[in-house]
Amino acid sequence: MTRRNVVHGTFSLERTYDAPPARVFAAFSTLEGKAAWFEGGDGYTLVERRFDFREGGAERATGRWDNGTVSQFDALYFDIVPDERIVYAYEMRLNGTKISVSLATIEFQAAGAGARLLLSETGAFLDGYDDAGSREHGTNFLMDRLGASLSRAPQTA
Amino acid sequence: MNPAVPLDRVFHALADPARRAMLERLTRGPASVSELAEPLAMSLPGVVQHLAVLEQSGLVTSRKAGRVRTCQIAAGALQPAEQWINERRIAWERRLDRLGDYLAGETQMEGNER
Numbered sequence: 001m002t003r004r005n006v007v008h009g010t011f012s013l014e015r016t017y018d019a020p021p022a023r024v025f026a027a028f029s030t031l032e033g034k035a036a037w038f039e040g041g042d043g044y045t046l047v048e049r050r051f052d053f054r055e056g057g058a059e060r061a062t063g064r065w066d067n068g069t070v071s072q073f074d075a076l077y078f079d080i081v082p083d084e085r086i087v088y089a090y091e092m093r094l095n096g097t098k099i100s101v102s103l104a105t106i107e108f109q110a111a112g113a114g115a116r117l118l119l120s121e122t123g124a125f126l127d128g129y130d131d132a133g134s135r136e137h138g139t140n141f142l143m144d145r146l147g148a149s150l151s152r153a154p155q156t157a
Numbered sequence: 158m159n160p161a162v163p164l165d166r167v168f169h170a171l172a173d174p175a176r177r178a179m180l181e182r183l184t185r186g187p188a189s190v191s192e193l194a195e196p197l198a199m200s201l202p203g204v205v206q207h208l209a210v211l212e213q214s215g216l217v218t219s220r221k222a223g224r225v226r227t228c229q230i231a232a233g234a235l236q237p238a239e240q241w242i243n244e245r246r247i248a249w250e251r252r253l254d255r256l257g258d259y260l261a262g263e264t265q266m267e268g269n270e271r
Contacts, residue, residue, distance in 0.1 A: 009242040015253050019260040027256055037255035119249060123242070 004127055012120045021108040021115040025083045028106065029053050039063060055080050059088075070095050075104075084108055100125045170214035175199060176207050180230070183217060187229040190219075 017024055027033040031051040039046055039061055047070070048062040059075040075090035086106045092099050102123035109116040170176055179193050194204040208228060211217035219228040 011242055011246045013246065013249055013253065015257070017257055017260050019264060023260060023263065024256075027259060033259075036259040037252055041251065041255070117253070119253075121245070121249075123245070125242075 006127075007125045008123065009125060010120070010122045012118070014119070015117045016111050016114055017117065018114045020113070021110055022083045024115045024117055025086075025108050028086055029080075029082075043067075053077065053080070059090075072096075098126060166214040167216060170211050170216055173207065173210075175203075176211055179204075179207060179211060179228075180216060183228060183230045187227050190226050190228065193228060 027037065030053070031049075034051070039049075043066040044063050045065075046061065046063050048060060050058060050060040052058050055077055057077050059073070059077070061073045062070065063072075064070050072093040073090055074093075075088045077086065077088045079085060079087035084107065087104070089101070089103050091101045100123045102121050105118075105120045107118040109118070171180075175197055178197060182188055182193060182196070190201065190204055190208065193208070194201055197204065199207075208217065208219065211228075212219060215231055217228055218231045219226050221227075
């Protein structure tokens with residue numbers, strides 16, 4: 001039986017691009033623009049795509065990874081201010097299992113001749129992320145990562 | 158704030174055998190600074206310095222009651238959720254890199270058309 005739990009997390013990112021806010025916004029507001037960067041990447045095949053960019057409109061991107069995992073992104077747009085702001089909520093599914101529900105805010109600001117993009121996500125991460133004895137698992141993960149980062153670093157006496 | 162900083166601090170905190178020993182001790186329960194120092198053959202000020210690094214990484218919290226400072230593992234500091242959030246953040250980093258490539262390509266195409 002699945003042990004139910006929810007963990008909340010937030011992160012923010014900031015980027016500056018050599019393109020005005022309207023151009024950066026278009027990469028979020030049009031299917032063609034968004035297709036150039038949003039979906040998958042290497043090892044990902046798009047299976048289903050819906051894109052209704054308006055307040056109350058829904059977006060879906062379902063794709064299959066080469067390892068067989070099917071990921072599904074379902075979003076609902078709540079707030080759209082052209083060239084300035086997008087707020088949407090979305091759920092993520094992996095192989096049909098809902099793993100998270102998140103709220104994403106994207107802001108576009110003029111920065112010289114370019115644009116600054118501010119992205120913030122707050123998520124509720126559902127079930128299955130502490131099934132391996134949370135702390136021990138997390139510690140082992142960090143130790144593994146630490147080992148990997150140290151083995152890449154030059155040795156010092 | 159650079160969101161990568163906290164994880165860097167965690168790795169830095171874990172990159173020292175004395176601090177790992179202190180963490181391992183604390184996984185068995187809270188301990189005073191002198192209890193932490195005991196098995197380490199280290200001066201108290203040295204232990205306090207290591208403790209400061211552990212606290213800055215968010216892995217350990219401490220509070221002072223009278224003359225005794227008690228340390229404990231921060232609840233949830235090492236939860237796998239952190240891993241998940243980090244993966245999500247990295248996925249976004251990659252996407253925003255691709256967005257940058259796409260925008261740069263668009264600019265170049267416009268330049269060629271002129």
